[in-house]
Amino acid sequence: MGEAHEPRSGCPINAAVEVFGDRWSLLVLRDIIFGGRRYFRELQAGSMEGIASNILADRLKRLVEFGLLTREDVRPGQRARYSLTEPAIQLVPVFAQLGSWGARHRPTSSELRAGAEVLEQGGPALWLELMDELRRSHLGSPPAASSS
Template identity: 60%
Template sequence: MREQPRSGCAINAAVEVLGDAWSLIVLRDIVFGGRRHFRELLTLNDEGIASNVLSSRLRQLVRHGLLTRDDASRGQRATYSLTEAGIQTVPVMVALGTWGMNNRPTTPELTVRARILAESPTLTADLMDELRELHLGTRRPHPDRQSASDRLQCAYEATLGDR
């Protein structure tokens, strides 16, 4: 992957980092699945990512500043963390999920979270604040609120329970 974008176009610059078949899927699994280790990302991925592809994408995401990788000591698992740039992909993923939900065949079980987040900008913002706390150590502005991931899970279960 090139270090400099082909042009000064903002869409091109984003697509060059996020536009391959796996980068947003890896970020999705970290953001929404809470997966922070290589083995979790590999074995719990619904799309069946290959280990060499995952390794390559994680390196690229670190190189482009969307993730950091801690230096694990020998025998320890390396932990990946989102950077602020990585956290700022959440609204992009919500928009892509909304588009996919409206224009492509999907399953209700895997579309519920996309619909819930599309309908609740406040929940999306709270999720981003929660990710900042978890990955960057920044205190949430409203720590007294129920966590966004808990609210999302409750809405998910309620929606599936209504079926």
């Protein structure tokens, strides 16, 4: 993947799917966005779906290569911390819509469906609020100016 990767087509949906369309990449991003996990061990230990360490390492590497995450350079013996980039933060509405669809059309647990319902009911205003909080905690930047 990475720098020399040519997309299969110029379709925007294909372009997006090639970056984050495998299930593990989306779940890793979900756990960073909604679970506040920033370190490899946190992501692996907190994975509800039981991601294997080799798959997690591969997906983190790919997400960095595709510009959805950054990885802090660390000295030997230190844990690397991952941060969302602006393109990853802009996936919040996509996750909200995926969660809404999944809650309506697939079997889910009521406990885990609650988060999707809160995002759906909060709508774009809540999504923008969450995105601004992610910008502060991951990018160290002030909230984006509202375009409304």
